[in-house]
Each structure stands twice: as C-alpha cells, then as structure tokens.
Amino acid sequence: MSKFSNKRGKSKNDTAWEKLFQKYDILEKISNTGFFEIGSSSINEFRESRLMAKFDHHANLPDIFKKHKLSILPVSRNKYIIGKFNSYLNVKYDESLEAIPVEFPKGIESIDYTNLYSESSALSCAFNIGIINNLIDDEETYYTLYGRMSTGKFKFNINRIADYTQHNVEVNNAQCEIDAGFESEKHFLLLEAKLYDVDDFLIRQLYYPYRLWSNKIPNKEVIPILMTYSNSSNIFSFFIYKFDKILNYNSIKLVEQKNYVIAPETITHEDVSEIFKSIYYSC
Structure with missing residues (x-):
C-alpha cells in the first residue's frame, strides 16, 4: 500500500495534500534541499489554495504535515514554502x-x-x-x-x-x-x-x-x-x-x-425601590 494512500475519514485537505505530495515528490525534495516552494496554481489543481494553506494551530495541519513535522508559510500572494519549520x-x-x-x-x-x-x-x-x-x-x-x-x-x-x-x-x-x-x-x-x-x-x-x-x-x-x-x-x-x-x-x-x-452589575437600593414601585403600580 502506498504511503500516500487514502483512508476513509480523511478530510478534503488531507486527500488533496497527499496527491500534491505524490505528484511533486515533495518529501524527497525537502529531504534534499530542506524546503519546497509551491505555487497557488499547483495547489488549485486539487483544491482551492485559500482552503489548503491556512492552519492557525498545529492541530489543524493535514496529517501528512504532522507526520513529517512540516509546516507551510506564504512567501508571496501566489507562492508558499513548505519545510520542517518551527512555525507555532x-x-x-x-x-x-x-x-x-x-x-x-x-x-x-x-x-x-x-x-x-x-x-x-x-x-x-x-x-x-x-x-x-x-x-x-x-x-x-x-x-x-x-x-x-x-x-x-x-x-x-x-x-x-x-x-x-x-x-x-x-x-x-x-x-x-x-x-x-x-x-x-x-x-x-x-x-x-x-x-x-x-x-x-x-x-x-x-x-x-x-x-x-x-x-x-x-x-x-x-x-x-x-x-x-x-x-x-x-x-x-x-x-x-x-x-x-x-x-x-x-x-x-x-x-x-x-x-x-x-464585573457583574451591582443592584442598588434605588434599583430595588424602582422594582417594587413598578410591581405596585402594575397591580
């Protein structure tokens, strides 16, 4: 079974990123150079880049990123860098x-x-x-x-x-x-x-x-x-x-x-008095 094989229950981001890693041999290139740059147009082949490259917390990262201790950062409006970076x-x-x-x-x-x-x-x-x-x-x-x-x-x-x-x-x-x-x-x-x-x-x-x-x-x-x-x-x-x-x-x-x-609102004697008056006059 391929290390990129899809499993039931994976998110759309997980599936799309696994396909991208396989197509562009991303792990091998990171192993050789320490990083990989990818354009929005390449990401868009599988899913919109705006949905694929913003992970506010480490837990939000796709499985393949977490498995290989990777993160992603934007370097321009249409390009990102992936590497084993201490991003969080x-x-x-x-x-x-x-x-x-x-x-x-x-x-x-x-x-x-x-x-x-x-x-x-x-x-x-x-x-x-x-x-x-x-x-x-x-x-x-x-x-x-x-x-x-x-x-x-x-x-x-x-x-x-x-x-x-x-x-x-x-x-x-x-x-x-x-x-x-x-x-x-x-x-x-x-x-x-x-x-x-x-x-x-x-x-x-x-x-x-x-x-x-x-x-x-x-x-x-x-x-x-x-x-x-x-x-x-x-x-x-x-x-x-x-x-x-x-x-x-x-x-x-x-x-x-x-x-x-x-701070919680404090109830004054005047507030209590007003409440009793409203009750009295409503009767």
Whole structure:
C-alpha cells in the first residue's frame, strides 16, 4: 500500500495534500534541499489554495504535515514554502492570575457582552470598555485598522525543527490579515484574536503584520498581542509579546499575560425601590 494512500475519514485537505505530495515528490525534495516552494496554481489543481494553506494551530495541519513535522508559510500572494519549520508557539495560561474586573458602560446598548459572537465583536467590546487602554498603562488609543493587506518585502530567519539550524525566507508582498490595530501617542498594538482558548498559534499571524508596521511607523513601539475570549469563562486573556530580534521569526517572547472580566452589575437600593414601585403600580 502506498504511503500516500487514502483512508476513509480523511478530510478534503488531507486527500488533496497527499496527491500534491505524490505528484511533486515533495518529501524527497525537502529531504534534499530542506524546503519546497509551491505555487497557488499547483495547489488549485486539487483544491482551492485559500482552503489548503491556512492552519492557525498545529492541530489543524493535514496529517501528512504532522507526520513529517512540516509546516507551510506564504512567501508571496501566489507562492508558499513548505519545510520542517518551527512555525507555532505554545500558549500556557497562568491559572493563578486574577482577572481584573472592568465595568460595562451603562450607555452602551448595541454590544451584548453576554454573547460576543465573533472575534470582531469581542475586540470591539474590549476597546469600548477600556481594556485596550489599560494594556498600555491607560494611554488613550484609537482603533485605526483591521483587515487584509500586503506585507511588503522583507527577509527573516526561521528555526528548523530537525537540526535547530535556521532557514532564510524572503517574503515578497504576501497577504496578511490583522484583526485589529490600536494606536496611541507612543505605541501601536497589533492584535490577533481568537474566540476560544488555544494551545498554540501560528507565529506568522503576528510576525508578518509586525514586520509590515515596524517598517511603516518606525518611531513607535509596535506591540504584538494575542487575545483570547471564551463566552463560557467570560475571561479576556491578553498575551503581550515582543520579538527580541526583528529578523528572527522565533525570537518571540512573552512579556506579560493580563486577564480581564466584565464585573457583574451591582443592584442598588434605588434599583430595588424602582422594582417594587413598578410591581405596585402594575397591580
């Protein structure tokens, strides 16, 4: 039986990637050179590349990638590089960290903080109740950008898993997506948001935007941040990172974790009095 043979229960990505590995002899070429570059047009032969090359967490990788300790990164709008790269960073929640209570403004009615249904709604809530300002010592921030944009051109080194050497990668106007950018007088915060707790994340989601905006606004400190929120726990967790060496993809270090929770509404004597009045007059 071929090592690429299909089995029942495999995902469409698994099946398509096995066919691609077989057609282009990808494992052999990675064994010889340490990497393999593949174009979107080649991936599209079997399945749309936009569905085949974005894996936010290690667990999302196709089976053949996990089996051979491979990952994939975009290097342009229509080209990707595959290799035994250390592309993901583990996330460990500090269970002893107490959440900072934040009051929800009474004047806001268009945000239901008990049902933050998307990453953008969670980010909007965090910004409008003052959490983002608190991340940088209550500096006033402005919600300035989000969405897809071109990375520009840059080079970086990434660690290989096999022998801990580094591979040099050249990026030429690849596409990156920023969940939110917040700017203050001295800082620019780049946020990647997840609407669930995570075990790890793809460093590229912070590193590519970090390289782009470090070049665009060199006079401000660019701070890469991972935010996770779960409706089950109602905890906003922020992992504040820095890159010790701008040219090193794996130089990312955790600076601090901060947790926040929206404080429950307090019931005052006036509230109780109003409730009794409404009951009395309705009888």
